Amino acid sequence: MVKKYIAFALIVFVLAIFISKEIRITTIDDYAYVVAIGIDAGEENVLKVSFQIASTSENSSDSGGSDSAATSTVSTVEASSIDNALTLVNTYTSKELSLAHCKIILISEEIANGGVSNYLYTLINKMEISPKCNIIISKVDCDNFLKQASSNLEKNSTRYYEIIETTANYTGYTETITLSDFFSKMEDTFAQPYSILGSINTDDKNNENSSTISNSETEKNVKAGESNIKSKNKVEIAGIAVFNADTMVGELNAIETICHLILSNKLENCKITIPSPFDNSEKIDLSLTQKKNTKFDIKILNGSPYIKANVKVNARILTMNKDSDYLNSDNLKEIEEYANSYLESQILNYFYKTSKEFNSDILGLGKYVVSDFTTWNDWVEFDWLNNYENSFFDVNVDTNVKSGYLLLET
Amino acid sequence: MNNKIGDFEAISLIVIVTVAHILSNLPQTLLHSTNSSTVLNIIYISLLVLGIVYIIYKIFKKFPNQDILDISEYVGGNALKITLGVAFILYFITIASFLLRNFSESLKIIYFPNTHFSAIILIFVLVAVILNKFGFKTIIRCNLIIIPLALISLLVIFFSTVDEFTIQRFFPILGFGFNETFVLGATNIFAFAGIVILYFIMPVLNNPNSYKKVSLVSILISSLYLLLSVISLLLVIPMISSAESTLSVYLAAREVQFGDFVQRVDAIFFLIWILSIFSYFSIILSYILYIFKKIFKTQHSKPLVYCFSAIIFTVCLMPKNIVQINTMSNILYKYLSLTLVFGISIFILILANFKKKKENSNG
Numbered sequence: 001m002v003k004k005y006i007a008f009a010l011i012v013f014v015l016a017i018f019i020s021k022e023i024r025i026t027t028i029d030d031y032a033y034v035v036a037i038g039i040d041a042g043e044e045n046v047l048k049v050s051f052q053i054a055s056t057s058e059n060s061s062d063s064g065g066s067d068s069a070a071t072s073t074v075s076t077v078e079a080s081s082i083d084n085a086l087t088l089v090n091t092y093t094s095k096e097l098s099l100a101h102c103k104i105i106l107i108s109e110e111i112a113n114g115g116v117s118n119y120l121y122t123l124i125n126k127m128e129i130s131p132k133c134n135i136i137i138s139k140v141d142c143d144n145f146l147k148q149a150s151s152n153l154e155k156n157s158t159r160y161y162e163i164i165e166t167t168a169n170y171t172g173y174t175e176t177i178t179l180s181d182f183f184s185k186m187e188d189t190f191a192q193p194y195s196i197l198g199s200i201n202t203d204d205k206n207n208e209n210s211s212t213i214s215n216s217e218t219e220k221n222v223k224a225g226e227s228n229i230k231s232k233n234k235v236e237i238a239g240i241a242v243f244n245a246d247t248m249v250g251e252l253n254a255i256e257t258i259c260h261l262i263l264s265n266k267l268e269n270c271k272i273t274i275p276s277p278f279d280n281s282e283k284i285d286l287s288l289t290q291k292k293n294t295k296f297d298i299k300i301l302n303g304s305p306y307i308k309a310n311v312k313v314n315a316r317i318l319t320m321n322k323d324s325d326y327l328n329s330d331n332l333k334e335i336e337e338y339a340n341s342y343l344e345s346q347i348l349n350y351f352y353k354t355s356k357e358f359n360s361d362i363l364g365l366g367k368y369v370v371s372d373f374t375t376w377n378d379w380v381e382f383d384w385l386n387n388y389e390n391s392f393f394d395v396n397v398d399t400n401v402k403s404g405y406l407l408l409e410t
Numbered sequence: 411m412n413n414k415i416g417d418f419e420a421i422s423l424i425v426i427v428t429v430a431h432i433l434s435n436l437p438q439t440l441l442h443s444t445n446s447s448t449v450l451n452i453i454y455i456s457l458l459v460l461g462i463v464y465i466i467y468k469i470f471k472k473f474p475n476q477d478i479l480d481i482s483e484y485v486g487g488n489a490l491k492i493t494l495g496v497a498f499i500l501y502f503i504t505i506a507s508f509l510l511r512n513f514s515e516s517l518k519i520i521y522f523p524n525t526h527f528s529a530i531i532l533i534f535v536l537v538a539v540i541l542n543k544f545g546f547k548t549i550i551r552c553n554l555i556i557i558p559l560a561l562i563s564l565l566v567i568f569f570s571t572v573d574e575f576t577i578q579r580f581f582p583i584l585g586f587g588f589n590e591t592f593v594l595g596a597t598n599i600f601a602f603a604g605i606v607i608l609y610f611i612m613p614v615l616n617n618p619n620s621y622k623k624v625s626l627v628s629i630l631i632s633s634l635y636l637l638l639s640v641i642s643l644l645l646v647i648p649m650i651s652s653a654e655s656t657l658s659v660y661l662a663a664r665e666v667q668f669g670d671f672v673q674r675v676d677a678i679f680f681l682i683w684i685l686s687i688f689s690y691f692s693i694i695l696s697y698i699l700y701i702f703k704k705i706f707k708t709q710h711s712k713p714l715v716y717c718f719s720a721i722i723f724t725v726c727l728m729p730k731n732i733v734q735i736n737t738m739s740n741i742l743y744k745y746l747s748l749t750l751v752f753g754i755s756i757f758i759l760i761l762a763n764f765k766k767k768k769e770n771s772n773g
Contacts, residue, residue, distance in 0.1 A: 100674075370578050374584045
């Protein structure tokens with residue numbers, strides 16, 4: 001009896017092997033791994049698609065002459081669609097391209113301004129692409145961006161893409177946005193999508209290993225590609241690209257991005273500069289962390305949303321001068337008041353920019369209103385996303401200055 | 411099917427049917443019909459089904475060691491028994507075939523793009539044939555190993571996606587409206603069509619007195635997992651309420667990653683789900699054989715396993731594309747279950763109950 005079953009199992013096994021074309025041995029060397037895809041508007045065709053392919057130890061010697069060349073190679077092709085571009089690149093690469101390790105989807109500003117939904121639906125439909133890969137809007141040619149995508153501190157571009165995700169945690173100048181996040185917001189009825197903003201520092205003097213920073217106004221207004229940094233690193237990730245549905249409608253600079261992170265409760269740590277209450281010519285640098293989640297109170301008054309935000313942050317004083325006495329209670333209170341007023345004005349500016357200028361609720365404030373509606377039809381008729389531009393705002397910031405660091409007073 | 415089974419084994423039998431349908435787009439079907447009120451709807455239909463199951467228990471209590479075929483014979487003689495038996499065989503063949511085709515197509519799309527779907531279906535059919543040759547007890551034991559894994563996989567998906575939940579997607583609380591949630595929404599009880607096993611389980615229970623416990627616990631587990639999978643999809647993937655996807659739970663599984671180190675764990679889930687479908691299909695095939703044997707009083711039902719598996723394989727090949735499969739499996743599963751499992755069967759049980767009462771009153 002047992003022999004009968006074994007014979008039967010063997011027949012099944014052999015049959016399974018013969019009927020399946022999928023039974024073949026594939027190893028890691030059989031594929032070329034795409035670590036980034038760049039989607040740009042084509043000149044002779046609809047799209048110009050760039051694939052940054054990680055070089056394995058065997059083929060790294062073939063790569064061309066860019067900074068990231070030692071670890072990757074960039075192939076660019078014009079095609080009518082992403083899949084056609086992939087096929088075209090596959091025709092001349094010796095290995096089949098695999099998108100399974102794609103870390104970055106780079107979309108040019110030009111494409112983003114015309115709407116990205118077609119491309120994102122195509123990408124989300126692909127089994128290979130992880131919903132966790134990041135979306136970056138490039139202010140420059142994607143091909144150029146990918147070729148420069150490395151730093152003198154991290155030559156490996158794949159590793160570099162992993163590192164740039166974490167910069168948001170200590171600068172607050174950007175946020176990690178995945179394909180899944182972007183797509184969810186694009187489909188939502190109470191939020192609009194946004195994306196990481198990236199560019200290349202095109203300053204011709206970028207040959208020195210030095211960084212020069214100008215005044216605080218320049219710092220807070222910085223966006224990708226607009227800083228005055230002089231460095232070997234060329235790729236800059238700073239700011240947020242704001243979308244209305246699938247179309248890019250504007251950009252947020254560094255301080256606006258910090259406001260966005262505070263309001264969306266995603267701020268880990270950042271530095272801001274406020275005017276000194278004691279000397280008009282001086283500035284005080286504060287290190288900010290979120291004290292409590294931002295509370296929103298949203299009411300619909302005469303059909304327009306009235307949005308009240310209560311922000312609570314902790315701050316530590318970074319600036320120290322000779323004769324500093326920031327940490328006596330009166331001075332501390334004055335610094336707190338200055339910080340409150342500074343942050344309130346910046347947050348209000350953020351609110352009015354996203355509502356009046358962009359009409360894009362990237363914070364997803366609609367989620368605080370949707371519970372007031374009982375049926376889907378009522379909610380859709382109210383049309384929160386288009387009503388957001390009629391919003392008016394009230395912001396209350398409570399900054400709690402904890403202390404300085406090592407020195408309390410000098 | 412003379413082997414007696416314990417309470418846990420019986421619960422696993424019912425739960426695997428729900429799990430298989432959860433894997434085959436049941437949550438998406440529910441979300442399409444009720445949108446943001448799906449959670450409310452599931453709680454509501456769970457209560458309805460608990461009520462229905464309680465009625466079934468009360469009636470079966472009067473017919474110890476009998477299944478629905480025996481009861482139908484008691485109500486309408488051999489003709490009704492054969493008619494009902496054939497209806498159940500057709501029902502099982504239809505729902506199992508479309509589920510198998512749907513799952514195989516998804517498997518082909520995701521992992522085996524170069525393999526013809528019939529080869530994948532054939533493997534599922536062959537496994538079911540082998541397990542049925544070994545007997546019902548073997549199937550039950552295999553199911554007992556697989557069901558905890560399947561339930562854990564759904565739990566892992568739920569808890570791993572908690573960070574990405576947007577709780578406000580529960581709103582508007584009434585979804586498409588009160589009528590769609592509670593009146594038309596009541597038809598969503600088809601999601602608990604796994605209770606069909608309850609109609610046949612009484613004679614094989616070790617302890618017939620535990621029928622109530624088995625039925626209530628299995629419904630509670632089924633509703634909990636249905637709720638968890640719907641919550642994961644509704645709160646994480648907003649497009650799920652409007653778009654059609656091949657395997658909706660797989661979309662949620664793709665979101666799972668543990669830190670930066672463990673990514674792309676969906677393959678592990680898929681392995682478990684394949685085992686679950688093996689188990690589900692084997693159970694359905696064994697019930698088809700059991701019913702056939704019982705209504706036509708055949709001595710040996712095992713050789714029939716080739717015949718029925720060939721029929722199921724052929725039915726699997728009938729739909730031309732994934733759109734047809736989705737439409738057929740959604741519509742057929744819903745309306746066949748409502749008609750046979752929640753309509754005709756309960757009607758026969760109620761008639762049997764009246765007949766019994768009448769007999770008792772006549773002395």
